[in-house]
Amino acid sequence: MTAIKKYRRLEAKGLWIDAKQTNPKEVIVSIGKASIIISDKNEVPLDHWNFNSIVILKSGDAQIIVSPGLERTEKLIIKDDEMVNAITIICDYGKVPNSIIKSTHSIKIILLCIITMLFFYFPSIVRNMMLDIIKPANETILIKNLLEKQNLLGKSCKKQKETIKFEEKIKNNFQLKTGIDISITNLSLPSPLILPGGKIVIPFNWFDQKESYQEFVTLLNIALKYFEERKVFIRFLKEQKLSTLFAYILGLDVIFNLTPEFYHLTEYSKVMPTGNKLQVSDEQWLNIRNACLN
Secondary structure (H helix, E strand, O other): OHHHHOOOOOEEEEEEEOOOOOOOEEEEEEEOOOEEEEEOOOOOEEEEEEHHHOEEEEEEOOEEEEEOOOOOOOEEEEOOHHHHHHHHHHHHHHHHHHHHHHHHHHHHHHHHHHHHHHHHHHHHHHHHHHHHHOOHHHHHHHHHHHHHHHOOOOOEOOOOHHHHHHHHHHHHHOOOOOOOEEEEEOOOOOOOEEEOOOEEEEEHHHHHOOOHHHHHHHHHHHHHHHHHHHHHHHHHHHHOOHHHHHHHHOOOOOOOOOOHHHHEHHHOOOOOOOOOOOOOOHHHHHHHHOHHHO
C-alpha cells in the first residue's frame, strides 16, 4: 500500500451527487487510512467511502466518476489529475485486499476443519495403527513383561496342569487369539483383574465369598466377552499418552503405563454374552480354587 500512503495528504475539489436528480455539490476530497473522505468547504466531513467498496463508473477526458458501490446512488466526479491517479490506484488495490481476505478466510476455515478432524480422529487412527503393529501374540508378551517389570501383581500361586489344560480348552473353543492366562495371587485386591493379553488375575481371598463358583463363571464369561476384538487391549491403548504410542510407531523405546485400578472386574459392564457361554466343571473349579493351597 506504499503507493497509496504517498497520497495521504492529497486533497482536491470534486463534485458530489448524493442522490438521483440532485444538483452536484462542490466538496473537498481527501484520502484517509482506509477510505476517501468527502467534506464540505468548511472541512466538515459529509461521508467516507471504504477503499474496498469504491467502483469506477467512468474514466477518461481528464476526469473520473466513482461510486461507493453499484447498489448506491451517490457519485463523485473528480477532475484533478493527481487525485484521479490516486483514486485509480485505490480501486486497483481495493480489489487485492478483498481477494486476499477471502482467500485467507477460506484457508483458515480449511485449517480449522483439518485441526478439528485431527483432534477427534487422530487418536483413533494412532490406536488402530497400534492394533495392526502389535499382534495378539505380541500383546501377551508385552503385558507379561510389563507386569513383571513393574511387579504390579505380586507372586502368583503355582498353576496346576489341569488348569493349563482348562485354559487351552477355552482358547480353542472360543478362538481366543491372545490365549488365556488365569492367575491366582495372594496379593490383596478389591476384585479380580481382567487385563490385556488374555490375562485374568484373581486374589485368593476372593474365593471366600458366598457363591464364589457362580461368580467365577460370571467372571470368565465377562472376560471372554471383553477379550473379543481385543477390547481390553484397546482400553490399555487409551490409557497411554498419544506421544508414547506415536513414539512406539516410529520405532523408539517407550515406557508403557498400566494402572491395575482401571481393569478391576467392577470397571467392566456385567452384560453377559448372548452366544456360547463357558461351562466350568467341578474338577476344574476345585483345581483353580485350591491353587494356593497346594
